[in-house]
Amino acid sequence: MxxxxxxxxxxxxxxxxxxxxxxxxxxxxxxxxxxxxxxxPKPAAGGSALAAVDTLTVKGRAPKTGYEREKFGRAWSDVDRNGCGTRDDILARDLTGVRFTGGRCKVASGTLADDPYTGRSVDYVRGRSKVDIDHVVALSDAWQKGAQKWDPGTRLRFANDPLNLLAVDSTANRRKSDGDAATWLPPNKAYRCAYVARQVAVKKKYGVWVTAGERDAMKRVLAGCPGQRLP
CATH class of the missing domain: 1.10.287 (Helix Hairpins)
Known part of the structure; x- marks a missing residue:
């Protein structure tokens, strides 16, 4: 070679x-x-409610000492300055067949066609209503998980934030009271994923912490719907 x-x-x-x-x-x-x-296995989507649970601070519940509804400002203030109170804003948003009285703000009647908490249809008539406006994250729950340290303006915004408000069946709402995801979930199982996702979104937005039991309850619900997005 x-x-x-x-x-x-x-x-x-x-x-x-x-x-x-x-x-x-x-x-x-x-x-x-x-x-x-x-x-x-695929991890939870980056923008999913399930992934967002892990961004929440986990701490023990603080005492309820000092909590009063008034600490969150006058009920249903016109924080968006549209001339209407927040309660009527949410009724107008969530009801169908809405009729007004005394101008463009006061909702006189309407129908909660698909109550998120029960799945039933509920009629609304002003003055004898079976419809409540619920704080998805209850004010006293927030108070025990960080809100007592907030300034009055932040508490006022929290109490009137449409993200944290839903028109719901009054009986179901009063059974809920100030429960978190570890102690109360809507009887309407089809709404539980959206309900917990909304709680996660509110707590993330305002820095409200969760207890370990609450975090675990949120994950149990959202594990069944890992694609559920934050509202």
Whole structure:
């Protein structure tokens, strides 16, 4: 073999070795996606309510000492300055067939066609209503989990934030009282994922913490609907 032929042979061998090393380095590990080992479970979506639970602070419940409804400002204040109180804003948003009295604000009647807490239809008539406006994260619950440290303006905004308010069946709402996800969930099981997602969204927005039991309850519900997004 000539000197030239030996050089070509050595060069080809070196190229083959290099190609083999590169192929080995770039090969997927056994069990990775695209191989016979099967893909690992997908984590919760980045914008999902389930993923957001882990961003909430976990602490013990503080005493309820000092809590009064008035600490969150005058009930149903016109915080958005549209000329209407928050209660009527939410009624107008959540009811169907709305009729007003005495101007454009006061809701006289309407129908809560699909009450989120019970799934039933509930008629609303001003003055003898079976519809409440619920704080999804109860004010006293928030008070025991951080709100007692807030300034009055923040508490006022929290109490009137549409994200934290729903028109609901009054009986179900009063059974809920100031319960969190560990102590009360809507009887309407079809709404539980959306309900817990809304609680997570409110607590994340305002920095309200959760207890360990509450966090675990939130995860149990949302594990059944991992694609549920924050409202």
């Amino acid at each position: 000539s000197t030239y032929q030996k050089a070509l042979s050595a060069s080809a061998s070196a190229s083959a070795v290099l190609a083999l090393l590169l192929a080995t380095a770039c090969s997927p590990e056994p069990g990775a996606s695209g191989t016979g080992g099967g893909a690992p």
